[in-house]
Amino acid sequence: xxxxxxxLPTLSVQExxxxxxxxxxxxxxxxxxxxxKQESGKGPQFIIDIRSNMDKRQGQRVTVLLNKTVKHLxxxxxxxxxxxxxxxxxxxxxxxxxGKLIFGQGTELSVKP
Amino acid sequence: SAxxxxxxxxxxxxxxxxxxxxxxxxxxxTMMFWYRQQPGQSLTLIATANQGSEATYESGFVxxxxxxxxxNLTFSTLTVSxxxxxxxxxxxxxxxxxxxxxxFFGPGTRLTVL
Numbered sequence: 001x002x003x004x005x006x007x008l009p010t011l012s013v014q015e016x017x018x019x020x021x022x023x024x025x026x027x028x029x030x031x032x033x034x035x036x037k038q039e040s041g042k043g044p045q046f047i048i049d050i051r052s053n054m055d056k057r058q059g060q061r062v063t064v065l066l067n068k069t070v071k072h073l074x075x076x077x078x079x080x081x082x083x084x085x086x087x088x089x090x091x092x093x094x095x096x097x098x099g100k101l102i103f104g105q106g107t108e109l110s111v112k113p
Numbered sequence: 114s115a116x117x118x119x120x121x122x123x124x125x126x127x128x129x130x131x132x133x134x135x136x137x138x139x140x141x142x143t144m145m146f147w148y149r150q151q152p153g154q155s156l157t158l159i160a161t162a163n164q165g166s167e168a169t170y171e172s173g174f175v176x177x178x179x180x181x182x183x184x185n186l187t188f189s190t191l192t193v194s195x196x197x198x199x200x201x202x203x204x205x206x207x208x209x210x211x212x213x214x215x216x217f218f219g220p221g222t223r224l225t226v227l
Contacts, residue, residue, distance in 0.1 A: 032214070036218075046217070098144075099144050099216070100158055101146075101216060103156040106154070106155050
């Protein structure tokens with residue numbers, strides 16, 4: 001089946017630094033991508049999304065970049081804070097898949113004060 | 114957005130028994146999904162439970178093991194039947210409300226099977 005995978009399972013950064021979390025996807029039919037944040041004991045929380053007709057989308061302190069040529073997705077967090085410590089998942093959806101999300105492996109982000 | 118609650122939040126069960134997990138949404142939604150998250154792993158879709166139709170199961174998941182009910186637009190249940198320790202996971206429901214592109218997730222039900 002199709003997979004969405006992550007290059008780095010863990011990432012440790014200093015408070016105030018920028019974080020970059022990467023994700024590779026393999027389904028060329030996917031046209032919608034989402035980043036979720038999951039804190040311990042909670043369900044995933046939507047962070048930001050991007051459609052395949054865009055290369056970049058910015059939110060508050062977060063930016064998602066999409067490179068369709070190499071099927072790569074990244075999440076950039078500016079000025080990382082201790083509250084950003086969590087597991088981050090990318091997820092993909094194809095337009096003809098009825099809302100089904102395929103999740104990537106997950107990256108655990110640890111922010112050191 | 115949508116506010117989703119799940120019951121129970123966690124449970125410890127004996128092998129061979131069954132557990133029914135409830136998912137309640139604060140608004141009417143057509144599309145509802147059930148996911149499994151095994152320890153330290155990502156989320157895997159079990160089934161799509163749209164109101165008015167039979168649940169659609171993903172490869173590797175069958176109705177006999179994970180029967181689902183969807184009696185109305187705000188509620189669904191997932192049963193984990195004849196449990197074994199391999200069923201120990203977090204089970205999450207999610208919804209995609211009308212006019213939203215994103216899915217909202219419940220807090221999850223943490224199941225431990227002894």
